[in-house]
Amino acid sequence: MxxxxxxxxxxxxxxxxxxxxxxxxxxxxxxxxxxxxxxxxxxxxxxxxxxxxxxxxxxxxxxxxxxxxxxxxxxxxxxxxxxxxxxxxxxxxxxxxxxxxxxxxxxxxxxxxxxxxxxxxxxxxxxxxxxxxxxxxxxxxxxxxxxxxxxxxxxxxxxxxxxxxxxxxxxxxxxxxxxxxxxxxxxxxxxxxxxxxxxxxxxxxxxxxxxxxxxxxxxxxxxxxxxxxxxxxxxxxxxxxxxxxxxxxxxxxxxxxxxxxxxxxxxxxxxxxxxxxxxxxxxxxxxxxxxxxxxxxxxGGGAGKRRSAFRPLELIGDLLIRNPRERAFYRFACAMMGKEREFKLKVYPSVGFSMVVPFIFMASQLKAGLDSLSVVWGLMLYGTGLAIPTLLTLLSFSSRHKAAWIYSTSPMEETGAVHRGAVLASLIKLFLPVFAVAAVVFLLLFGKAFVPDLIAVFLSLLLFAVVCYLILPRKLPFSEPFPAGSSSQNGLQAFLLFVILAAFGGIHFGIRAAGWPYSVWIFSAALIGLNYAAWKYGFRGRSTGKAASAK
Amino acid sequence: MANELGEAVIRLQDVRMNYGNKFVLKGIDLEVYPGQIIGYIGPNGAGKSTTVKLMLGLETGYGGKIEVLGHNLSDGSSAYKGRIGYVPETAEIYDTLSAREYLTFCGELYGLKPEDADYKGAKLMRLFGMEEVYDSRIDSYSKGMRQKVMLVASLLHNPDLLFLDEPLSGLDANSVMIVKEILAQLAAEGKTIFYSSHIMDVVEKISSRIVLLHDGHIAADGSFAELKAQGAEGSLEQIFNDLTGFTEHAEIAGRIVQAVQEDYS
Structure with missing residues (x-):
């Protein structure tokens, strides 16, 4: 040519x-x-x-x-x-x-x-x-x-x-x-x-x-x-x-x-x-x-934007996180995800795509007309959770991965805080907006009756994120070069996580189907407890030695 | 001293340049002769790179007269650039290419045949100890390796005049010695070298003539011995500080150390 x-x-x-x-x-x-x-x-x-x-x-x-x-x-x-x-x-x-x-x-x-x-x-x-x-x-x-x-x-x-x-x-x-x-x-x-x-x-x-x-x-x-x-x-x-x-x-x-x-x-x-x-x-x-x-x-840039005084994302982080080092990583991860162009180019499209996954699942139903749509179809909202494994996998990549030396040279006793801060940041900054948009559309489709289910779905997905973290290989955030091609995800793990996500949906469906009074509310309450435990203990037990050898 | 050295290679007469309201060069007069190694120094923003860019025709809209290699720049032709080699400060290079491709390309633009440019490029790279990576992409190189490629690219066509902006940056001590020696030998062959740098020790040692630019004017001009004889004393670094009127370095450093040690808890 x-x-x-x-x-x-x-x-x-x-x-x-x-x-x-x-x-x-x-x-x-x-x-x-x-x-x-x-x-x-x-x-x-x-x-x-x-x-x-x-x-x-x-x-x-x-x-x-x-x-x-x-x-x-x-x-x-x-x-x-x-x-x-x-x-x-x-x-x-x-x-x-x-x-x-x-x-x-x-x-x-x-x-x-x-x-x-x-x-x-x-x-x-x-x-x-x-x-x-x-x-x-x-x-x-x-x-x-x-x-x-x-x-x-x-x-x-x-x-x-x-x-x-x-x-x-x-x-x-x-x-x-x-x-x-x-x-x-x-x-x-x-x-x-x-x-x-x-x-x-x-x-x-x-x-x-x-x-x-x-x-x-x-x-x-x-x-x-x-x-x-x-x-x-x-x-x-x-x-x-x-x-x-x-x-x-x-x-x-x-x-x-x-x-x-x-x-x-x-x-x-x-x-x-x-x-x-x-x-x-x-x-x-x-x-x-x-x-x-x-x-x-x-x-290059001129003076750069001054940060505005109102930063809702950081407020959420400050509210949820007490450990100052973890807060630091939360903010750092937020900034990196918002600023690094190659990261955005890789992550935003797949996360954005997950927003429409539920609608693709429901496509045939939607074509048949909105009247015949029962609230059970609202569980398709679990489809947005497909973004979470992708997000957590991509979190360890950066085009400036060599700068990760900063993790090894700063005094850190355990890397759990790093991981939790970064995972939380990725969920709040990237997943939450996408989920929110899909949720609003679902509320419009299904009305008030969907509210309890929506809450349960959200809590399930939060728990699912910790499960993903535990199953996926734990690499420090932004510490690896972007792999060439689409080899970034392990097919078997991806399938396993898909099954787990489906299981979450299945349990939710079963609890609805059982038809006890307030069953969905009770499910949500249980999820809150599980989330507390998972987020508190799920990130423990990573020593710095492991982090250093992982790099 | 002009006549015994032959025709001027560079002749600047009352050169002025401004970007909008910002006057960068406020009347530069300078004549450079074959065989000289000019150490062109000055604080950041003094107008050093603007001067070089003007002589290379990268910037236009100047006042005064610029002659390079006997050619008046105002006529806009660019054939004179064929006798110039240039190493820019920021290592701007097409780094998706391999060194072979890049050097062949540069040689061709200077009118060499591709085979000849490739042959000479390979030979020079081998002498710089880089034959193994000759076919690797430049973006996989270290900073020093890139710098060597830039140097080779500037020398391929055997130029009579070299503009070098921080040419030693990133090179290891051994390579620095080689490059310094290359410059000295080229100058002895009658080539002219126009060298800008912030590393005063190097400038002091290799330059046959030092030109200090400050605030758009030439503040000092002469060999290191001559500068010392003019009443300035100490190393070139001290002369530089004196002439640019910078005396408060100790005070600023003190304030920085103080700020480092502040305790907020």
Whole structure:
């Protein structure tokens, strides 16, 4: 692939030379950039645990392995192509295309477009500014071409085959236009963020978009195949004037024209042509200013945010924990989980995913209608507990794992406090919000009658967390490097914990079914006692010697 | 002394630079001749790296005149950079590449053939005792190993002028001796070395000429012996403190020690 691109580029060497570009230098830069692209871990793939760390010493690896994921994603567009109403169908297709392209670009752009090392490495060499700029542009074009090609290859084929050559050509042209629009929009987002804030904020934003993309992929896929009914879509889709604000409609409109629509569709189609061209023009004109803002990325954060006086999380910790050293670890774990980008990228998506697990279990029931839903189905809320083993496993990883020397050099008699503080922090900071959202939805679905069960579920899951801690290997928090690929969890343990979680649900179900008065309340009271004992004694008996050898 | 040394390699005339309201360089005049090892020193924020970045064309918008290797920088061409080697302070490097790939790449940008750049890179790395890791990714290297790669990258194309910013950082004592000796021998061959550092002992020993930048001006210029003769005394460190008007180090240290020992219980 690599070589193919370089050969293709060589075809244009004459053109570059005539434009006064130092072609050998351009070729060298583009080639090395593509090599580096092939080695960088892919954010999105990494988040869903599929990516293998590019191996250190293998000379060449296909730089484009990631693109299979995009091909897979593009399958989501296919069904919309077959809606009777072309305008509506193609609008959905372009919505998806813009979403995929935009998120991928924002997530990858920092390495493709904003490599701040370029300045001190490339500009100090005898390479003139024009060649440098052109090399950058060529690199972006190659990157976008590969990204877009894998995203649209299948849909484009489908359009040509099923809708005819005219529609196919229109689609092809529009793909180029939409790509142009997406570049300018992405650059505009970056420019705005960099202008208003600093590089650190931009890196945070890129991080959140990667997380959103990963969650969107996992959740969207599950929901789509279970709940979505494609055939009902698009019926009676009549664009009014205010649709002018939604760019995908512009790109859908020409297909409406092919089908014989008229009127306002002409305005939309004109937008589809003119707006991208204007935005690309603007982008080219603004490029120098953009480059200047990019330098901010190297400068790091400014003053940093002052911590606000009201910190509810720390209050909860202070309330529950008396040992000062344990409090320290609780706060430390909270800060690490909130700040470390790689940790967030790995953990947030899987924790967020657990929020929808109960709804996936109930999907068939939900489709059948809410009226037939009995409160027993509320026990599906146990599904959110699947997040806990993942969370506790990932808790021991960090991209700065070497800093864990701090555990061994500080005076600590036993590591139980470290573990309990960190486990509690992970539950409160990451699991609780997710559980709360699911719980609110469940309360809306089942009403007041669900309250006792909700309390019991929550207490069971707290107990389950201690069980997980006891079964999973006990490593100090943030003390190991992230493993490559998805090998972070032991399959057998995961299964065992799943069975235990199901058992919790089963006991709860049995107690409900027995039908004694106040049975659920009594169950909850028993759980409170068990929790007290488990949290008090479950973390004991870890000597420092063990901790030192574990590291 | 200018004429006996030949054409100036660097000529700065009343160079001024400001970022917004912040005046970093307030009129720098400096001529550097072949074979000199310039120790360019000054407090943090004095404008040292700005000066180097200007001469490399990384920053523009300066006032005054800058000539490097007989070439006036205002015309914007960058061919003169082919005779310059540069080691930046922060080891900025494409660290997903192996040393072989990175060095070949750098050599190619300087117009070497890839085979030649690779051959020379391998040879230099071997001399630095790093042949085993030549094909490993740079992000697996230690700090000192990275620094050696940076040094090799700056020397591959046999430059006439070297800009080095803390080139010894992270190197072990033996490597430091090698690099110091390399600099001395290169200077004897007529190469010019522009060396900035905060380690005064090293600057004192290796520089044939010391230029002290303070508050956007050149506060002192001459060999170590000449600086001493101008009335300053003691080590270069003391001269540095004198000339930058910093006398309260003992007092600040005292306050820090006091704060360390405060007891809050």
């Amino acid at each position: 690599h070589e193919f691109i370089m050969k293709l580029l060589d075809r244009f060497s004459g053109m570059f030379r005539r434009a006064g570009i130092d072609y050998p230098a351009l070729r060298t830069i583009v080639r090395i950039k593509l090599t580096m692209d092939g080695r960088k871990p892919n954010g999105v793939l990494e988040a869903i645990g599929k990516s293998k760390k590019p191996s250190a010493d293998k000379p060449e690896k296909s730089p484009f392995a990631v693109n299979w994921l995009y091909v897979l994603m593009s399958l989501a567009m296919i069904p919309f192509l077959f809606l009777n109403d072309s305008l509506a169908g193609m609008t959905f297709v372009f919505t998806l295309l813009m979403f995929f392209q935009g998120t991928a670009m924002i997530a990858d752009f920092s390495s493709v477009m904003l490599d701040t090392r370029d300045r001190s490495i490339l500009r100090t060499k005898p390479v003139d500014g024009r060649t440098f700029g052109m090399a950058k542009t060529v690199h972006i074009i190659v990157y976008l071409f590969l990204l877009t090609a894998s995203l649209v290859a299948l849909p484009l084929m489908a359009v040509f085959v099923f809708k005819g050559a005219a529609a196919g050509l229109v689609f092809l042209l529009e793909i180029m236009l939409v790509t142009g629009l997406d570049i300018s929009l992405t650059a505009a987002v970056y420019y705005a963020v960099l202008r208003l804030w600093d590089g650190e904020r931009l890196k945070d934003m890129i991080n959140y978009i990667q997380i959103a993309l990963a969650v969107g992929l996992m959740v969207g896929y599950q929901i789509m195949i279970r709940i979505f009914d494609f055939s009902a879509l698009g019926a009676g889709f009549e664009p009014g004037g205010w649709w002018l604000l939604a760019p995908p409609v512009w790109f859908g409109a020409p297909f409406g024209l092919l089908q014989g629509n008229g009127g306002i569709s002409y305005v939309f189609a004109a937008c589809a042509l003119l707006v991208p061209l204007l935005s690309v023009l603007l982008y080219v004109l603004m490029l120098p200013q953009f480059e200047q803002q990019v330098q901010k990325l190297t400068q």
